[in-house]
Amino acid sequence: EPILKISQLTARVEEKEILHDINFEMRKGETHVLMGPNGAGKSTLGYVLMGNPKYEVTGGSISFKGKDITAESADKRAKDGMFLSFQEPLEVPGLSVSNFIRNALQQKKGGYVRLWDFKKELKKNLEFLDLDDSYAERSLNVGFSGGEKKKIETLQLMMLRPSLAILDETDSGLDVDAVRLVSKGVEEYQKDRDGALLIITHSTRILESLHVDYTHVMVNGHIVATGDGSMVEEINEKGYERFLNSVPGGD
Numbered sequence: 487e488p489i490l491k492i493s494q495l496t497a498r499v500e501e502k503e504i505l506h507d508i509n510f511e512m513r514k515g516e517t518h519v520l521m522g523p524n525g526a527g528k529s530t531l532g533y534v535l536m537g538n539p540k541y542e543v544t545g546g547s548i549s550f551k552g553k554d555i556t557a558e559s560a561d562k563r564a565k566d567g568m569f570l571s572f573q574e575p576l577e578v579p580g581l582s583v584s585n586f587i588r589n590a591l592q593q594k595k596g597g598y599v600r601l602w603d604f605k606k607e608l609k610k611n612l613e614f615l616d617l618d619d620s621y622a623e624r625s626l627n628v629g630f631s632g633g634e635k636k637k638i639e640t641l642q643l644m645m646l647r648p649s650l651a652i653l654d655e656t657d658s659g660l661d662v663d664a665v666r667l668v669s670k671g672v673e674e675y676q677k678d679r680d681g682a683l684l685i686i687t688h689s690t691r692i693l694e695s696l697h698v699d700y701t702h703v704m705v706n707g708h709i710v711a712t713g714d715g716s717m718v719e720e721i722n723e724k725g726y727e728r729f730l731n732s733v734p735g736g737d
């Protein structure tokens with residue numbers, strides 16, 4: 487049974503139809519990449535999957551771990567093990583990185599997480615991402631650089647080990663070292679083969695060191711092609727041109 491099954495999904499934002507008849511499935515351990523030109527609807531799909539109330543599902547369904555969640559709240563989806571990394575992560579003054587992640591872990595587990603064990607694991611992963619221990623007690627994302635925000639999201643991914651992780655443009659605006667560390671962290675998550683990973687991107691830097699099972703191309707809110715990991719290379723070399731004519735209004 488797939489972890490995620492999207493069937494004939496259509497969705498709109500601000501009265502505008504953005505996603506049209508989206509169909510695909512993700513199984514445990516798989517990594518899928520969603521690529522496509524700017525404005526294609528990639529982030530919209532991420533928000534719809536996560537249950538952002540601004541984005542309205544107008545048809546079709548989303549099932550997660552065998553349950554129809556089309557009408558579930560974002561909060562419930564997160565508790566059930568869905569994780570979305572944002573293009574612009576939220577800043578929360580007064581909430582420490584450590585408390586934020588521990589709360590999320592406790593909600594996911596539905597129980598108490600021992601502080602000592604948690605701190606040990608957190609310290610290990612901070613080191614892995616080349617972040618100083620002091621980040622644990624800093625307010626979430628407040629005053630963090632773009633690279634630091636992305637590393638903190640990667641830290642969440644490594645600590646929470648969600649059943650479905652959606653990473654939206656995780657590599658945009660990062661320097662080479664940050665991309666390397668973030669993709670190392672994502673690789674750690676991938677290694678467990680316990681969750682499914684959806685990487686949304688229009689660049690391919692983060693994909694260089696990651697294994698990719700399926701590539702989907704989105705144009706004007708339609709998935710116009712699905713292939714294996716080698717499609718990333720093809721798009722790298724030739725761009726989206728060959729996909730643009732496969733959909734109405736896509737020229």
Ligand code: ADP
Pocket residue numbers: 499500504522523524525526527528529530531540
């Ligand atoms: P991508 O991530 O592929 O670049 P988006 O999903 O961000 O594309 O955007 C797809 C389309 O939906 C664009 O035309 C964009 O302007 C529109 N859109 C996305 N979010 C909103 C919003 N909150 N309000 C109005 N229009 C939106």
Ligand code: MG
Pocket residue numbers: 524525529
């Ligand atoms: Mg965009």
Ligand code: MG
Pocket residue numbers: 528529530573655
């Ligand atoms: Mg986007």
